[in-house]
Structure formats: structure tokens, C-alpha cells
Amino acid sequence: MSDISHLVQFLFSGITVGSVYALIAVSLVIVYKVSQLICFAQGEFFVFGALTMTTLVSKGVPVPLAFFLSIIIAMALGALIQQVLIRPMKNTSVGALIVMTIAISLALRGLALLIWGRESHVLPPFSRGEPIQVLGAALQLQILWIVGITTVVLFLIWFFFEKTPAGIAMRACAENPYGASLMGINTQKTTLVAWAWGSGIGALAGMAVAPMLFTQYTSGIMPMVKGFIAMSIGGLGSIVGSVIAGLLLGLVESYTIGLISSKFSDTIVFALLMAVLVFRPNGLFSRS
Amino acid sequence: MNALKRYWWLILLAAIAVYPVIGKPSPYRSGLLIFAGIYIILAVGLDLLMGYTGQISVGHAAFFAVGAYTSGILTAKYGFSPAAAMGVGVVFSATLAFLTGRPVLALKEYYLAMATLAFNEIVVTLIIGFEGLTGGASGLRDIPPFTIFGFSLLNHLHYYYFVWTVVVLVIASSIAVVRSPFGRALIAIHSDEQAARSFGVDCAKYKTRAYMLAAVYASIAGSLFAHYMGFIAPDDFGILTSINLLVMLFLGGIGTIFGPALGALFLKLLPEITYQFQDYELLINGIILIVVLVFFPRGLFGIFTALRNKIVPRMGK
Amino acid sequence: MMEKNGHILTISGVTKTFDGVRALDDVSFSVRSGDIKALIGPNGAGKTTLLNAVSGLNPPTKGSVLFEGRDVVGLRTDQIASLGMSRTFQLIRLFTINNATVLDNVLLGAHMHLRPTLLETVFLRGRIKRQEREATAKAMDLLKLVGIEKEAHALPGELSFGSQRLLELARALMTGPRMLLLDEPASGLNDAEVEEFTRLLMTIKQQGITILIVEHNMKLVMNIADDIIVLDFGRKLAEGPPSAICANPDVIEAYLGAQSKECGVTQ
Ligand SMILES: Nc1ncnc2c1ncn2[C@@H]1O[C@H](COP(=O)(O)OP(=O)(O)OP(=O)(O)O)[C@@H](O)[C@H]1O
Numbered sequence: 001m002s003d004i005s006h007l008v009q010f011l012f013s014g015i016t017v018g019s020v021y022a023l024i025a026v027s028l029v030i031v032y033k034v035s036q037l038i039c040f041a042q043g044e045f046f047v048f049g050a051l052t053m054t055t056l057v058s059k060g061v062p063v064p065l066a067f068f069l070s071i072i073i074a075m076a077l078g079a080l081i082q083q084v085l086i087r088p089m090k091n092t093s094v095g096a097l098i099v100m101t102i103a104i105s106l107a108l109r110g111l112a113l114l115i116w117g118r119e120s121h122v123l124p125p126f127s128r129g130e131p132i133q134v135l136g137a138a139l140q141l142q143i144l145w146i147v148g149i150t151t152v153v154l155f156l157i158w159f160f161f162e163k164t165p166a167g168i169a170m171r172a173c174a175e176n177p178y179g180a181s182l183m184g185i186n187t188q189k190t191t192l193v194a195w196a197w198g199s200g201i202g203a204l205a206g207m208a209v210a211p212m213l214f215t216q217y218t219s220g221i222m223p224m225v226k227g228f229i230a231m232s233i234g235g236l237g238s239i240v241g242s243v244i245a246g247l248l249l250g251l252v253e254s255y256t257i258g259l260i261s262s263k264f265s266d267t268i269v270f271a272l273l274m275a276v277l278v279f280r281p282n283g284l285f286s287r288s
Numbered sequence: 289m290n291a292l293k294r295y296w297w298l299i300l301l302a303a304i305a306v307y308p309v310i311g312k313p314s315p316y317r318s319g320l321l322i323f324a325g326i327y328i329i330l331a332v333g334l335d336l337l338m339g340y341t342g343q344i345s346v347g348h349a350a351f352f353a354v355g356a357y358t359s360g361i362l363t364a365k366y367g368f369s370p371a372a373a374m375g376v377g378v379v380f381s382a383t384l385a386f387l388t389g390r391p392v393l394a395l396k397e398y399y400l401a402m403a404t405l406a407f408n409e410i411v412v413t414l415i416i417g418f419e420g421l422t423g424g425a426s427g428l429r430d431i432p433p434f435t436i437f438g439f440s441l442l443n444h445l446h447y448y449y450f451v452w453t454v455v456v457l458v459i460a461s462s463i464a465v466v467r468s469p470f471g472r473a474l475i476a477i478h479s480d481e482q483a484a485r486s487f488g489v490d491c492a493k494y495k496t497r498a499y500m501l502a503a504v505y506a507s508i509a510g511s512l513f514a515h516y517m518g519f520i521a522p523d524d525f526g527i528l529t530s531i532n533l534l535v536m537l538f539l540g541g542i543g544t545i546f547g548p549a550l551g552a553l554f555l556k557l558l559p560e561i562t563y564q565f566q567d568y569e570l571l572i573n574g575i576i577l578i579v580v581l582v583f584f585p586r587g588l589f590g591i592f593t594a595l596r597n598k599i600v601p602r603m604g605k
Numbered sequence: 606m607m608e609k610n611g612h613i614l615t616i617s618g619v620t621k622t623f624d625g626v627r628a629l630d631d632v633s634f635s636v637r638s639g640d641i642k643a644l645i646g647p648n649g650a651g652k653t654t655l656l657n658a659v660s661g662l663n664p665p666t667k668g669s670v671l672f673e674g675r676d677v678v679g680l681r682t683d684q685i686a687s688l689g690m691s692r693t694f695q696l697i698r699l700f701t702i703n704n705a706t707v708l709d710n711v712l713l714g715a716h717m718h719l720r721p722t723l724l725e726t727v728f729l730r731g732r733i734k735r736q737e738r739e740a741t742a743k744a745m746d747l748l749k750l751v752g753i754e755k756e757a758h759a760l761p762g763e764l765s766f767g768s769q770r771l772l773e774l775a776r777a778l779m780t781g782p783r784m785l786l787l788d789e790p791a792s793g794l795n796d797a798e799v800e801e802f803t804r805l806l807m808t809i810k811q812q813g814i815t816i817l818i819v820e821h822n823m824k825l826v827m828n829i830a831d832d833i834i835v836l837d838f839g840r841k842l843a844e845g846p847p848s849a850i851c852a853n854p855d856v857i858e859a860y861l862g863a864q865s866k867e868c869g870v871t872q
């Protein structure tokens with residue numbers, strides 16, 4: 001392969017990984033916006049999405065149907081968790097809330113272990129076909145799916161928050177829950193919807209990369225951590241910021257691994273995160 | 289009866305001392321208790337930082353790592369005595385906490401959680417990266433057992449007594465700290481930083497001091513761990529370990545010193561019971577924690593004190 | 606250190622803007638040593654903002670604050686407090702975490718004199734204990750002074766609203782201040798409590814502590830103030846002795862209104 005083809009290959013893998021980070025970051029941001037809560041269990045939805053779909057497809061359920069069923073199951077799970085476990089924790093410290101979501105993630109991971117065992121599972125690609133050659137680099141079709149799904153999801157989110165009454169209500173909730181409740185917005189319902197959305201998007205991220213990964217019950221941890229980083233770099237509450245940060249993170253990782261070494265790529269990423277937090281606590285892209 | 293209420297910890301102390309004599313534990317059992325002791329040191333230190341000072345950390349295992357690797361490298365590769373290496377680790381950890389404390393602890397809540405998490409990962413990835421020195425991802429071997437005054441603590445029971453002596457010292461000094469003007473300043477910071485400032489508390493300084501103390505404890509725990517294991521690997525010190533410490537704090541009852549100690553003990557001994565459930569273990573752990581958080585927000589220690597107050601009712605004042 | 610009638614606090618040209626909105630606009634005045642000076646004005650006039658600017662909690666955008674001749678703008682809140690200026694809060698801010706008691710709250714007031722270090726806390730227990738005994742005795746005296754010594758071991762949350770305000774005062778006194786900034790210390794007190802409180806303030810004054818008090822209760826203000834400054838929309842509207850303020854048509858118009866009859870009750 002030529003130098004150019006290397007660079008292109010790293011671009012592809014960077015965008016793939018970056019899309020996943022962006023999706024997870026977005027799912028975290030949506031939950032954070034309405035609940036002021038960072039959910040450490042978000043990585044488990046990634047796993048549940050991937051493994052539910054894998055199971056359904058292996059049982060002969062058509063891919064599109066399996067796709068939607070998996071999302072709906074994850075959304076229901078997220079809403080249930082919000083309703084039963086998070087809602088009663090209203091007046092507790094951030095520390096207690098973090099630990100609560102950690103407890104939930106342990107339980108979900110345990111559940112995944114019971115359902116799917118310790119082995120890894122691979123989903124067949126969404127569509128069959130040879131990789132496309134671009135400047136000497138191989139572009140797998142699944143990457144197109146991943147990028148496509150990410151784009152569609154981000155568009156839907158944008159549309160939802162900007163154009164629909166429910167989305168606008170949700171934004172109001174995020175900015176001022178008390179004021180929103182005065183205006184007759186049902187904050188509890190809005191929160192529930194946000195959790196469903198967040199869980200669904202987390203699951204979607206897992207499903208999209210499931211054909212390229214070996215997913216097992218512990219696979220949610222690293223994507224979740226990277227999603228956090230993207231979210232923090234993007235500014236905790238910013239959807240656009242965290243999408244850009246997620247993609248950036250994927251690219252930085254891919255190029256440092258490819259061009260420098262895989263040894264310190266995470267050191268660089270985490271040092272970047274610390275620097276952003278200390279010097280620009282409102283996110284890399286915030287004004288002032 | 290009142291005496292019982294005030295001096296119950298003496299019973300605890302006696303139990304720690306006589307357990308090996310009466311229980312005649314196997315090396316495996318005493319090993320479990322040694323691990324529990326090491327985690328108690330970690331959890332109590334983190335409690336000073338989180339439960340008293342109100343500063344969240346999702347990266348406390350970083351200092352555990354610094355202690356363990358300083359001890360491991362200096363003794364296995366440079367022939368230091370374990371006690372000296374432990375001392376170097378303590379100084380190193382305290383310095384690291386001092387240098388990073390101010391900028392990091394200026395952050396609040398989730399930002400602080402993220403920054404401490406990042407700090408943890410930086411330390412771990414550096415350990416993995418500098419293979420030549422640290423053994424990298426495959427770990428550092430041939431760490432000698434602890435020796436004091438030329439006496440090697442190879443025997444499990446000797447090490448048990450050594451570790452638990454440190455545990456008792458750590459708990460005693462932590463209680464001395466929280467029941468002092470120093471501790472009062474920490475609690476004030478936790479309650480209301482601005483108000484604390486209005487009464488002359490230099491918040492940044494006191495937060496950093498609490499962070500340093502917690503780091504020193506963690507570093508000691510790391511040294512104890514390294515010499516007991518003889519082999520350490522980066523996996524022992526990642527964010528999952530830090531998260532485990534958080535779980536211990538809330539499970540046991542944060543902000544009580546004894547609570548996190550109890551949480552650490554419980555969580556380290558729990559696998560003894562749950563391992564027989566094998567694949568259910570993770571789920572059971574998660575559910576126990578959820579139940580405690582929802583129904584017993586003051587943790588196991590809260591349940592314990594409630595029971596104690598029932599059995600030994602208040603008598604006069 | 607100030608001779609009688611010297612100015613312990615001199616504020617000049619203090620301006621504070623929040624996102625372009627001027628909460629304080631070029632405010633200047635001084636407080637004579639040993640006086641009780643009242644700061645009055647309608648809601649949102651900038652009274653709390655002024656106290657925050659003086660105590661460093663929310664430093665001014667422009668202007669200078671001289672405390673005993675030293676410009677404190679730019680110092681940290683804890684440094685300013687350590688110079689001998691203490692305060693209470695309009696919205697009560699007591700320490701409540703980890704079962705901190707009423708006594709603990711007062712004892713925190715001794716922090717700036719003890720400045721406990723970690724090493725002495727762990728290794729010099731005897732010394733710490735002795736200091737703690739002395740501080741506790743003093744704290745109990747102050748609780749007695751404000752009249753809530755029986756509640757020393759209660760939690761602040763168990764106290765009545767009025768007692769919580771008194772506790773804030775005791776905590777401020779524990780710092781051994783030369784100047785007190787009080788933000789509506791009598792709001793929420795009933796008439797009997799206000800009277801008690803008035804006596805308490807006079808006692809504090811007799812100890813030579815200068816007081817700058819923000820208060821809406823005009824009866825209280827007229828009873829204790831040596832001097833009054835009126836703020837309105839962030840600007841100084843008037844300043845002078847109580848009688849002059851009461852007669853000032855601008856002040857009556859902007860603030861006193863119905864309350865102006867309270868002005869008659871001076872001593
Ligand atoms: N942190 C802040 N950010 C933005 N605006 C503020 C802030 N603090 C105060 N203000 C504004 O500054 C103005 C003055 O407020 P301040 O609290 O000083 O009034 P006050 O005189 O103490 O009123 P009150 O009698 O109600 O206590 C108000 O318009 C208020 O909205």
C-alpha cells in the first residue's frame with residue numbers, strides 16, 4: 001500500500017470509530033440535558049443493542065425487523081430504568097447518582113452475561129458485498145452503514161429538538177426544569193422520553209458496529225469511556241459539540257495508532273481530555 | 289451498656305487480633321482478609337476526599353498504582369528495601385497529588401469526575417507504555433515480600449498482622465483528622481464552599497491537602513499490595529478498580545470512615561458467598577448495590593448503627 | 606487600630622455588572638469605626654451585591670474597597686475574612702453535612718485563628734485538643750450570648766428559623782471580627798425576637814465591633830443605626846443620619862413609602 005492509501009485507511013477507521021463515539025456521546029448528552037445526570041450504564045445499551053440484534057438475526061428474523069425490534073427493546077429498557085430506579089433518587093448527591101448508574105450497569109452487565117454467556121458474538125454485515133477500493137484503501141460496506149446511520153440519527157435528533165413541540169419542550173426542561181413545569185410541560189414524561197432516546201441511540205451504536213466487532217458482555221466499557229470523553233470535550237450539554245468531539249477523537253486515535261504508536265494513543269486522548277477540562281471547562285468549542 | 293456503645297471498636301480490634309489464633313485460617317482465607325485490609329485503606333482515604341471534603345474521584349486507583357509500581361520497580365529492579373520503597377512511593381504520590389490537586393479540584397461534580405477518571409487512565413496507559421521499566425501490559429514480576437528490620441513477612445499470618453496494623457493506624461488517623469478543626473474545615477467545604485471561604489477557609493489548599501492524604505493512603509495500600517502479590521499488572525489499577533472503590537463507599541455508608549471500611553470488607557468477602565452462583569455473581573452484586581442505594585441510603589454502616597441504637601438504647605446523655 | 610471616628614471601611618466608585626446589567630453603579634461611602642451603619646433600599650437595589658463585593662465573594666467590576674486602609678479588591682474571600690471582617694447571609698448558609706452540629710458551626714468561625722495543618726492534626730493531638738477546648742469554651746460563651754446554648758449539640762436543621770439566624774451571628778462573632786456585614790439578619794423574626802435582636806446588636810456594638818447591616822425592618826434600623834445609606838437601582842440615593850434619611854423625599858418616594866411612619870420611633 002502507498003502512503004496515501006494508508007492515510008485514507010486511517011481516515012476510514014477513524015470515522016468509523018468516531019461515529020460510534022459520537023453516537024454514544026449524543027446518547028449521554030440527551031440524558032444529561034434532561035436529568036443533569038451522566039449515566040454510566042450507557043455502555044450496556046451498546047452491548048444490549050448489538051447482542052439482541054445478533055440473536056434475532058441468528059434466529060432468522062429479517063435484518064430490518066431485527067434492527068427495529070432491538071432499538072425498541074433498548075428504549076423500553078432505558079425508560080423502565082429511569083422510571084423505577086432513577087426517579088426515586090431525585091434529591092441525592094452527584095456521587096450517589098453516579099454510583100446508582102454504576103450499580104445499574106453492573107446489573108445489566110450481569111444480565112447480559114446470563115443471557116449471552118462469556119463468548120463473543122459477531123453479527124453478519126447489514127449488506128453483503130466486496131469492499132470498495134478508494135485510493136488503494138478498502139472501504140467496507142458496513143462503514144457506509146455506520147456513517148449513514150449516524151447521519152440519519154443526528155438529523156432526526158436535530159429535527160426533533162428544533163422542529164417538534166416535544167423536542168422544544170425537552171430543551172426547555174433542560175434549561176430550566178422548574179420554569180418548564182410552571183409552563184405546564186410534563187417534565188417527568190419528557191425525562192422518560194429522553195431516556196428512551198438515549199438508550200435507543202446507545203443501542204444503535206452497538207448494532208452498527210456489531211458486524212465489525214466481537215461483542216461480549218463487557219464490550220460496553222471502553223466505548224462508554226470514550227463517549228464520556230467526547231461529551232466532556234464537546235461541553236457537557238452540547239449535542240453538536242459532542243458529535244464533533246466524537247469524530248475528532250476517533251480520527252486522533254486512528255492516526256496516532258497508525259502513524260505514531262498504539263502505545264500512547266490513549267495517554268494522548270486522556271491528556272487532551274484533562275487539558276480541556278482544566279483550561280476550557282465548558283468544552284473545546286465553547287465561546288470564552 | 290453505654291460503654292459498649294462508645295467502645296465497640298475495641299471489640300472489633302480484639303476480633304482482628306484473635307481471629308487468626310481462633311479461626312486458624314488457611315492461607316487463602318488470610319489472603320482474602322489481607323486484600324480486604326488493603327482495600328479498606330483505599331476506601332477510607334477516598335472517604336476523606338469524597339465523604340468529608342465532598343470532592344468526587346473516579347480515579348483513586350491511580351495512586352494505588354503509583355504506590356504499587358514505585359515499590360515494585362524499586363525493590364525488584366533497584367534493590368531498595370521494601371520499607372524505603374514504600375516511603376519513596378508515599379513522597380511521590382503526595383507530590384503528584386499536590387501538583388495535580390489545584391487544577392483538578394477546582395472542577396466540580398461531573399467535570400471533576402471526568403478529570404479524575406482521565407488522570408487514572410493516563411497513569412495506567414503510561415505504565416503500559418513504559419514497558420522497559422514497568423513490564424507493560426503483561427505486568428511486573430519478582431517483587432520480593434515485605435521485610436521489616438530484616439524480618440521477612442513471607443508468612444501469611446505475619447503479613448495479615450502487618451496489613452491490619454496499618455489498617456488500624458489509617459482508620460485511627462482518619463478519625464483524628466475528621467474530628468479536628470482540620471476535618472471541620474473539610475466538612476465546611478463540602479457543605480458550602482463559598483460560606484467556608486467567608487470564614488477564612490482556603491478551599492483550594494484544604495481540598496488539595498485532603499487529596500494528598502488520600503493519595504498517601506492509596507500509595508501505602510499499593511505498596512502493601514505489590515509485596516503481597518509479588519506480581520502486579522495494570523489491570524489491577526484501572527478505572528474499574530476506582531469505580532469499585534466508589535461502590536464500597538456508598539455500599540458501606542459514605543462520610544463515616546467506618547462505613548467505607550465495612551463496604552470494602554463486605555465487597556471483598558462477598559465473592560466468598562456469591563462465587564457459587566458463578567454467572568449470577570455480577571447481577572447479584574449490582575442488585576445488592578441498587579437495593580442499598582434505594583432503601584438504605586446511609587449504607588451498611590447506617591443499618592449497623594440503627595441496630596446498635598436499638599439494642600443499646602440511649603441512656604441519659 | 607483606627608482612632609475614634611476614623612473610617613474602618615471606605616468604598617469608592619464600586620461598580621458591578623452582571624452580563625452588562627449594572628447591579629451597582631459607582632457607589633461610594635464609608636463606615637466610621639465603631640458605628641452601626643444601615644444599608645437600605647428596595648428589593649433588587651444591589652444591597653447583597655454590595656456586601657458580596659466587599660467580602661470578596663463576588664468582587665466588584667470596578668472601584669476600590671479599603672478595609673482599615675488596605676484595598677481588599679483582588680484578595681480572595683478567605684483572605685479578606687482573615688483580615689477581620691465577617692458576615693452573615695441573607696439566605697441562611699449553615700454547614701450541615703456529616704451531622705455537623707450547631708457547636709461545629711460556631712467552631713468553624715475559629716478556623717482562621719487555628720489554621721490547622723494536616724501534620725499537627727495527625728501527630729500533635731495534645732496541642733490540637735487543647736486549642737479545641739479553648740475554642741469550645743469561647744463558642745459556648747457566644748452561643749450563650751445569642752441565647753441558643755441549649756441547642757449546642759443539635760443539628761442546625763433542627764433549629765427554628767430565628768435561632769438559625771442567631772447561629773449565623775454567633776459563627777461570625779467567633780472569628781473575632783472588627784467588622785460585621787449582616788444581610789437582613791432580622792428577616793423572618795417575630796416582634797419579640799426583633800427586640801431581643803436589637804439588644805444583641807447594641808451589645809456587639811459596645812464591644813467595639815463595627816456593623817454594616819442590610820435590613821428592611823425600619824423600626825430596627827431607626828433604633829440602632831448611627832448612619833444610613835440608601836441604594837436604589839444600584840446607585841446611592843442618599844446617605845446621612847437617620848433623621849435626615851426619614852425626611853428625605855426621594856427616599857420616601859423610592860423606598861420608605863408606607864414604612865415612613867416607623868421613622869418616628871427613634872429612641
Ligand atoms: N449572580 C447574579 N447574576 C446576575 N444578576 C444578579 C446576580 N446577583 C444579583 N443580580 C442582580 O443584581 C441586582 C441586585 O441584586 P441584589 O441581590 O444585590 O439585591 P438586594 O438589594 O439584595 O435585594 P433584596 O432586598 O431582594 O435582597 C438584581 O437585579 C439581581 O437580579
Ligand SMILES: [Mg+2]
Pocket residue numbers: 652653654695788
Ligand atoms: Mg439581598
